[in-house]
Amino acid sequence: MNIEYMFAIMTSSAIRRWSALEVVLALLWVGGPAIAQNQNAALDHPVQYAPADIAFGASLYSGQCTTCHGSTGDGVGGVNLGSGKFRRATTDRELTTIISTGIAGTAMPGFKFNATEVDGLIAYLRNMNSFDLSSVKPGDVKRGKAIFEGKGACLACHRVQGKGSYVGPNLSDIGTVRGAGALERSLIDPTSGLMPINRPVRAVKKDGTVITGRRLNEDTYSVQLMDTNGRLLSLMKGDLREYQISTKASMPSYKNELDATELADVMAYLLSLKGS
Amino acid sequence: MMTRRLLFAMVLLGAAWGASSSLDAQVTEQRLTNAAREPQNWLTYSGTYFSQRYSTLNQITPANAKNLELKWMFQTRLAGTWQATPLVVDGVMYITQRINDVIALDAKTGRVFWTYQYTPSPDHKACCGANNRGLAILGDTLFMGTVDAHLVAIDAKDGRPLWNTQVADMKSAYSLTVAPLVVKDKVIVGLGGGELGIRGFIAAYDVKSGKEVWRFYTIPGPGERGHETWEECPPNAPTYCDPEAWKHGGASVWLTGSYDPALNLTYWGVGNAGPSHNPSQRPGDNLYTCSVVALNADTGKLTWHYQFVPNEKYDFDATQIPVLADIDWNGQPIKAMLFANRNGVYYVLDRVTGRFLFGRPFVKVNWLSGFDERGRPNQTPQSFDQPTWPGTQGGTNWYSPSYSPRTGLFYIPAWENYANFVGGTPTQYQEGRNFGGCCTKPYGPVPGAPGVPSIQRGPINNWTETAGSGAVIAIDARTGEQKWKYSFTDVTDSGILTTASDVLFTGVREGFFHALNARTGELLWRVSLGGQIVSGPMTYQVDGKQYVATIAGHSLVVFSLRD
Numbered sequence: 001m002n003i004e005y006m007f008a009i010m011t012s013s014a015i016r017r018w019s020a021l022e023v024v025l026a027l028l029w030v031g032g033p034a035i036a037q038n039q040n041a042a043l044d045h046p047v048q049y050a051p052a053d054i055a056f057g058a059s060l061y062s063g064q065c066t067t068c069h070g071s072t073g074d075g076v077g078g079v080n081l082g083s084g085k086f087r088r089a090t091t092d093r094e095l096t097t098i099i100s101t102g103i104a105g106t107a108m109p110g111f112k113f114n115a116t117e118v119d120g121l122i123a124y125l126r127n128m129n130s131f132d133l134s135s136v137k138p139g140d141v142k143r144g145k146a147i148f149e150g151k152g153a154c155l156a157c158h159r160v161q162g163k164g165s166y167v168g169p170n171l172s173d174i175g176t177v178r179g180a181g182a183l184e185r186s187l188i189d190p191t192s193g194l195m196p197i198n199r200p201v202r203a204v205k206k207d208g209t210v211i212t213g214r215r216l217n218e219d220t221y222s223v224q225l226m227d228t229n230g231r232l233l234s235l236m237k238g239d240l241r242e243y244q245i246s247t248k249a250s251m252p253s254y255k256n257e258l259d260a261t262e263l264a265d266v267m268a269y270l271l272s273l274k275g276s
Numbered sequence: 277m278m279t280r281r282l283l284f285a286m287v288l289l290g291a292a293w294g295a296s297s298s299l300d301a302q303v304t305e306q307r308l309t310n311a312a313r314e315p316q317n318w319l320t321y322s323g324t325y326f327s328q329r330y331s332t333l334n335q336i337t338p339a340n341a342k343n344l345e346l347k348w349m350f351q352t353r354l355a356g357t358w359q360a361t362p363l364v365v366d367g368v369m370y371i372t373q374r375i376n377d378v379i380a381l382d383a384k385t386g387r388v389f390w391t392y393q394y395t396p397s398p399d400h401k402a403c404c405g406a407n408n409r410g411l412a413i414l415g416d417t418l419f420m421g422t423v424d425a426h427l428v429a430i431d432a433k434d435g436r437p438l439w440n441t442q443v444a445d446m447k448s449a450y451s452l453t454v455a456p457l458v459v460k461d462k463v464i465v466g467l468g469g470g471e472l473g474i475r476g477f478i479a480a481y482d483v484k485s486g487k488e489v490w491r492f493y494t495i496p497g498p499g500e501r502g503h504e505t506w507e508e509c510p511p512n513a514p515t516y517c518d519p520e521a522w523k524h525g526g527a528s529v530w531l532t533g534s535y536d537p538a539l540n541l542t543y544w545g546v547g548n549a550g551p552s553h554n555p556s557q558r559p560g561d562n563l564y565t566c567s568v569v570a571l572n573a574d575t576g577k578l579t580w581h582y583q584f585v586p587n588e589k590y591d592f593d594a595t596q597i598p599v600l601a602d603i604d605w606n607g608q609p610i611k612a613m614l615f616a617n618r619n620g621v622y623y624v625l626d627r628v629t630g631r632f633l634f635g636r637p638f639v640k641v642n643w644l645s646g647f648d649e650r651g652r653p654n655q656t657p658q659s660f661d662q663p664t665w666p667g668t669q670g671g672t673n674w675y676s677p678s679y680s681p682r683t684g685l686f687y688i689p690a691w692e693n694y695a696n697f698v699g700g701t702p703t704q705y706q707e708g709r710n711f712g713g714c715c716t717k718p719y720g721p722v723p724g725a726p727g728v729p730s731i732q733r734g735p736i737n738n739w740t741e742t743a744g745s746g747a748v749i750a751i752d753a754r755t756g757e758q759k760w761k762y763s764f765t766d767v768t769d770s771g772i773l774t775t776a777s778d779v780l781f782t783g784v785r786e787g788f789f790h791a792l793n794a795r796t797g798e799l800l801w802r803v804s805l806g807g808q809i810v811s812g813p814m815t816y817q818v819d820g821k822q823y824v825a826t827i828a829g830h831s832l833v834v835f836s837l838r839d
Contacts, residue, residue: 159434166433173436216389224382224389230433232368232389234382275437 045092049123050181054131056271057124059138060117068107073128076107082128095122114176114274123181137264144269147262152254154266160273166230167214168251169198173275183270187263190249200250201225203235204242211235215245302432303365303413305460309537316817318364321410321455322676323814325535326600329678331815334777335822336837341779341791341800343838347823348386350379350832357732357810358827359674360410361455361771363418364816369825370432371832372408372455376422378430384818386834390435400424401708402451403471409532409674409811410455412463414483419463421452427465427481439486443467443479449708450474455532459542459573462489466529470547470593473711476527478544478569480576490576494527494546494564501578505586507560516702521558524705526550527565531595531674536611539628541570541579543600543613547593551713554589554700561586566594568615570630580630584617585653590643590698591668591716592619599679599686600627603754614753616677616688618670619643622756636756638749639671639692663695663719667744669730669767676771676812678780679753683794686753687772687780694728694744694767695719718743728767732808733785741765748772748782750797760797762790771812773824781824783809789826789833805833 062071073081088103089095096118102110113121124131148154155164158171174183186193201223203211213227223243224234237243254263303319311317311324315332323329336344352358352373362371369383376394381387400406402423412419417438418430424446429438443465444450449472457464462480470476476494481487496502506525509517526549533544549558549565567583584594599614605624613627620641624633632651642665644653658664675689701714718727720743728744746768750759770783780794785808791801807829815824823836 159431159436162431162438170431170434170436217387219387222382222385222387224387226433232380232382232433234367234385234387234389236385 045122045126049126050179050184052180052184052267053120053123054127055124056117056180056267057120057122058131060113060121061124064111065121073125081125084126084129086125092122095125116176116179116271119179137261139261139264139266139268141265141268141272143262144265144267144272147258147266148269151262152258152266157251166226167228169195169214171270171273173273175271175273176275178270180267180271183267184263186251187258187266188253188255190251190253191247194247194249200246200248202242202244202246203240205235205239206241208241214250302416305414308414308458315815316364317366318362318814318816320363320412320457321361321532322534322597322812325537327532327534327597327676328599328601328681328774329676329772329812329814330680330774330776332776333815333817333822334775335817336775336779336791336815336824337777338779338793338798338800340837344791344801344803344824344835345838346803347384347834347836349834350381350386350388352830352832353377355830357407357769357808358830358832359407359811360827361676361812361814362825362832363411363413364814365413365432367818368432369816370411370413370418372410372420374408375406376408376420376428378411378418378420378435380432380435383816383823383834384821386832392430392435392437394420394422394426394428394437396422396424396426397446400446400451401449401469401472402453403449403468406451407453408455409453409530412456412458414458414461414463417483419456419458419483421454421456421465423451423453425450425452425467427452427456427463427486429463429483429486441481441486441488443481443488444474444477447708448474454530457532457535457542458483459535462573464533464542464573466494466531466533466544466595468528468530470526470528470530470550471552471710471712472708473524473526473550473705474528475523475525476529476547478529478533478571478576480573492569492571492576492578494529494567494569495522495525496563497522502563502581505561505563506558509559516557516704517559518557518705520705521562524550524711525558525562525565526552526593526711527562528593529595531597534598534600534613535573536600536627539611540573541627542573543568543570543598543627545593545595545598545615547595548588548591550711551700551703552589552591552711553698553715554703554713555587556700557702557713559587562588566592566619568594568598568613568625570627582623582625582630582632582651584615584621584623585619585643585655589657589700590619590664590696591712592617592643592670594618595674596672597676598627599677601679601681601753603684605633605754612753614677614679614686616672616686616690618666618673620666620671622686622688622751624753624756634756637671638688638751638756638758639690639694640665641671658698660697660699662697664698665695666691667694667696667719667728668698668716669694669728673769675769675810678772678774680774680778680794682776682778683750683774684753685750685759685794687774687782687794688749688751689768689770689772689782690747690749691728691744691767692747692763693742733766737766737786746784748780748792748797750794762792762797762799764788769808769810770826773813773815775815781813781815781826783813783826783828785809787828789813789828789835803835805829805831807831 157168213225217224380389425444449469479491506522528547566585746764778794805828811827813826
């Protein structure tokens with residue numbers, strides 16, 4: 001993978017106008033992808049964007065947008081992206097449309113960014129005036145892959161393009177379905193980013209057999225899971241002595257296992273995974 | 277410093293990789309070859325390489341079939357006929373649904389483990405309802421053809437795509453509706469599009485990489501044996517003659533072939549020539565249209581062929597399932613191929629050499645009067661004002677037959693009393709356009725009365741059985757002599773399954789699903805499922821219980837004996 005998808009990690013000085021509290025809140029953001037959806041209909045866009053998403057957007061902007069718009073967003077006459085105000089868009093949805101389809105009758109073309117990339121770009125556009133691009137320390141996809149497959153031992157649970165384990169979710173296209181902010185959360189505080197469908201299951205059959213695994217599907221009477229041996233299993237709840245679904249992720253936190261550069265590298269690698 | 281937790285993860289990684297080698301061998305070449313020895317599973321489209329749709333499971337018997345009850349149903353999200361046959365591997369069922377989704381279900385409960393949705397190009401030109409008939413599996417990898425002519429490998433554990441190969445150009449109306457066949461380390465497919473002017477082929481792809489290993493054109497090109505059967509146009513031809521007929525002469529392949537591991541031959545039925553109804557613009561026998569071909573599974577080289585209808589004009593494409601069986605012939609055991617053809621004739625061939633042993637009609641036919649000593653039919657074409665039996669949809673079609681080694685009977689889902697008026701008009705080829713050559717019209721006892729719809733009908737049967745009706749016809753595999761018949765009012769598009777307890781399962785377009793006594797044709801049990809049954813029933817076993825699955829309308833329906 002080339003470096004155009006390098007994730008950019010942000011130092012605290014990168015967010016000049018963010019308070020320490022805001023940064024902490026953003027890093028601990030819990031819920032769906034930070035900027036993917038506007039959850040509040042009264043707002044045009046979220047109040048805050050995850051720093052990781054902003055940084056990711058900055059790296060995309062740097063590679064794809066500066067030719068016309070310039071590094072400060074005022075390269076096109078009459079357009080100042082850094083102002084935080086857009087003539088033809090108010091909402092994130094409208095920004096998405098412009099980025100994806102361009103503006104007819106102008107030099108602005110449509111770009112084939114995936115949803116995660118568009119989210120990152122919008123996060124950056126909304127924060128250009130408070131973000132120091134020069135402070136960004138980019139992650140490296142190749143180094144990230146090496147950490148993912150080596151020191152991080154991520155393949156012990158995850159699978160990427162036919163390699164690794166089935167115990168955790170397959171990450172082959174994670175770069176198209178999770179934003180940088182969500183990935184950062186999962187690496188640092190996995191439980192906060194745990195999708196409910198992936199919750200760990202522990203079941204004990206009436207004969208005492210213990211089964212653990214990752215939930216795939218569930219109904220009133222049965223549960224389907226990928227067990228820790230990589231088998232697809234379907235259990236009837238009536239056949240179980242115990243049945244627990246944990247909201248705590250089985251995945252370890254990498255907060256203290258990887259340094260900031262290594263985390264940036266792993267995220268750059270994850271964001272480069274776009275399926276086959 | 278690596279923490280204990282990460283160290284544990286590293287150990288897990290090693291364990292997972294170690295385990296993956298055994299997981300990779302989940303469905304081995306050997307298991308596919310010996311699929312008949314593990315009847316709890318259904319490992320290929322037709323059950324085994326011999327395509328007999330016969331299972332040695334015997335829990336459901338003629339005596340207890342009346343105790344069959346519904347276990348679960350699964351409804352597809354798309355409308356249209358659903359022709360797929362599921363695979364079952366160690367308690368997990370894999371099935372395709374229109375257009376190109378794959379679903380993994382718990383075979384006991386029908387609950388879904390995962391779904392994979394392939395989005396084909398909206399510009400595909402798949403003929404006749406954009407069906408998908410199913411999957412193949414090797415190791416932990418599933419293989420599916422798509423209506424826009426791609427072949428996709430999918431991880432059977434989590435439904436993730438592993439590779440995607442473009443097999444042919446959909447702009448030329450190529451499509452893949454066939455369930456692939458895995459042989460050794462190759463996955464083999466045939467191409468659809470025979471009504472749209474393709475030049476058909478069968479091709480094999482490496483199971484790991486998706487790279488093409490061999491390709492056999494079902495219409496030989498210049499310099500290849502058989503090309504001479506696409507004869508040059510005579511000077512001053514009285515009607516339109518196409519000098520490049522072979523380039524778009526059809527010969528599609530859209531039902532799964534068979535394989536004999538001992539001979540290393542794979543057998544595939546080949547479709548009609550294009551344009552279907554105007555043979556005069558493509559003079560010659562038009563090999564290998566309306567034929568069965570035997571190919572070396574490693575190289576794709578032709579070993580032998582037999583053509584059922586030279587220079588065919590009826591749309592009698594011979595894509596039916598070649599059923600392989602070892603039977604007695606004049607007191608000697610032979611390796612035979614049993615072939616119930618759309619043209620209404622049951623054939624027995626020597627599958628080692630391709631030698632024609634005999635052909636005998638199983639429904640009324642008038643397009644031939646007999647065969648010469650090499651098996652070439654003496655054709656008796658009818659004029660356009662006279663009906664041709666069987667009609668265009670054939671005496672049988674995509675509906676899989678079954679052969680029971682126990683009864684020695686071959687079971688055919690048949691259309692009887694069914695005819696068409698067949699004519700043809702000159703047709704210029706245009707890429708991706710219909711290339712049927714005009715014309716057929718239904719034959720009925722009353723002029724203007726509705727005929728039998730070829731694919732689907734509404735809830736009212738507005739014709740009569742004299743315009744066409746369905747039946748299960750049981751014939752002696754060695755002679756073609758009819759032993760019994762179970763007749764329906766409507767036609768049937770359902771395949772047939774037989775078991776070692778002499779139970780036969782089949783559906784009908786009316787939506788009934790039946791269990792019959794395979795020896796006598798006696799009705800043992802039936803249920804109305806409310807939707808047209810157009811797929812082949814199959815059976816499997818989980819935790820000691822035998823299940824039977826069929827598809828009716830938009831529902832996959834599974835039965836077993838009452839607990």
